[in-house]
Amino acid sequence: MLLQVILSGLATGSIYALVALGLALIYNTTEHVNFAQGEMSMVSAFIGFTFFHSAGFSLPVAFLLTLAVSAVLGIIVERLVIRPAMRAPHFNIFIITLGLSIVMKSLAGFVWSHDDFPYPSIFPNETITVGNATIDMISIGNIGTTVILMLMLFIFFKYTRYGTAMRAVSHSQNAALLMGISVKQSFSITWAISFLVAAVAGILMAPVVFLSTHMGMVVINGFAAAILGGWGSIPGSIIGGMLLGIIDNVAPLYLPSQIKNVVPFMVICIVLVIRPKGIMGIERLTKV
């Protein structure tokens, strides 16, 4: 029974992890906290649904088109909404993204309705047995995709020119400018990648939580996962997400079911008291 619940927890955790990953990306480059990360996933999932159901594309083509459209949407959002407030305090950006999330949810409701829809998965709807537990291929696919995406982003930021430039921008925009790095371009790329990650999260999440305008609420768990793993840490996002998913599922197995939503946040409080920077977080020193 424990193994069963841990496996389910990993599947749920992979969704939290992807949201946390998107948050980490934007924070790493811009030091902004993006409250609209969940709604970005929701809108992308609806776009995929439209390509598949209304336009009649095959599932892989619909999802590839969704990724492309999402990246462009990321650039548009950055150019129209974020860039004008680039020099504003971070709190202003947080409120702007909060407003953006409300606008996106309302517009999505207007276009696609606030109803719930079943969503196709790119992975087969079959189950396999591991010991005395059963896990479905959708969960395995979600976990695998999350880990692969995390590795790709880790390599991108650590070892590529663009990734290094983006990290430089996060440390000091002025110093980066002096080194010939385009800060504006870095911001654009960051938002494009983040929207793309949000699209992957949306496409993976929708078959599990169903497609609806409410699915963006997962951002709360994404925040929790990001804090638990360490703000801005890419591996930390994955570890935080997976851990949160497991705790979320294992706690009600031994305690009353009502405890489900309490325990993960209690654990986060405890972790942060002991280790304020989170599990994998790096302490950022700021000269004052």
Next chain:
Amino acid sequence: MKQITKFSVLGLFLMFFLFPGSSLGGEVGVTDTTVLVGCSNSFSGPLVYPGTQLVNYGLEIYFKHINAQGGVHGRKIVTQYYDDGYKPQNAVANTKRLVEQDKVFAILSPQGTAPVMATVKYLTGNKVPLLFPFQGVPIKGVKTIFTSFAPYPTQSEVVTSWLVEKKGFKRIGILYQDDKYGYTFRDPAKKVLEKYGLELIAAESYKRGTVDMSAQIAKLKKANLDALILVALPKSGASALKEAHKQGLKGTKIISSGPLTDEKFIILSGGVGEGVWGLSLWPDPVNSQRPAMAEYREMMKKYGKDKDNRPNRYSLFGYFYAKLFVEGLKKAGKNLTRDSYLAALEGMKNWENGIVPAVSFSGSAHLAQNAGFMVEVKKDVFKPISGWVRLKDGKLVEEPL
């Protein structure tokens, strides 16, 4: 003269504040050519689909049909609706607006237990009829309130009794939403089982909106149940079915509660709902061959606004209770007042409607429908597996469909 004017103004002032729902001459909301009804409902929020269907494709299509025929006793039915987004405080504000500003004759079919219950005291105090709300808490003994389907505790008692008496199940458990909706099923089920000398073997809950049920299903699987009663909203209910399918809950029959037994729940579960039982309050809106149901589908086609006019249980609810409301108008006669309307409803006996069992009201019985029937999902369609079942003096009674 000045004195008279002063008294007139004072009189009108007192009239306005002491009797906010009344008007000078004729009944509130009624003219020679119209009768105005309305409600607060969900056109946004979690119950947007039921709310939109109930109003736009239920109440409205039947009223359009009646108005096209010239109305009732020369009066066309005019409607006014406001969105509460399933929020009780909005429902109260909307209802006050309907009563005090729009001056409706009656509040017809508002939706949602919490929003509806928040308005009951106000409407009762102002003697405004509240007719056939879509909610499951029992309301008895109020002259101005007529309720719709069997309250949730009654539904729970019917299902549990049927499972024990007709199917011989002994190990029964429940998975319920952790709020009043869930408790109104859990507690009566417990009492019924005690009556049969049994106990509720397992009771697991989840927070509203939850879609991850792995721990709950793992515990319920361990309990080795004969039957599991599922009290949920469609999204969580479908997640529970998926998880049960994944974990192989094969020896346990799953039974969906009345509000859950709708097509949405089965569509969302993505094909794993085969064999699930449920309590249905309505004939199949898509496939039923009853003439009255065919008529409902025709009207959906004729008057339904746009692409979303597929038959379903929520529009059927609106359609049926619009029909019942109109039947009351016919019986009340040309001189329509709130009192004459309520008296006409109380005098209604064995109204055959072709959709649910004949409706009868009396001075003490204001419930329109007290029966349902058990169904099983076969190829994504709910097929009847019992007749109409209801409780009579605490005993299970079954009548042919």
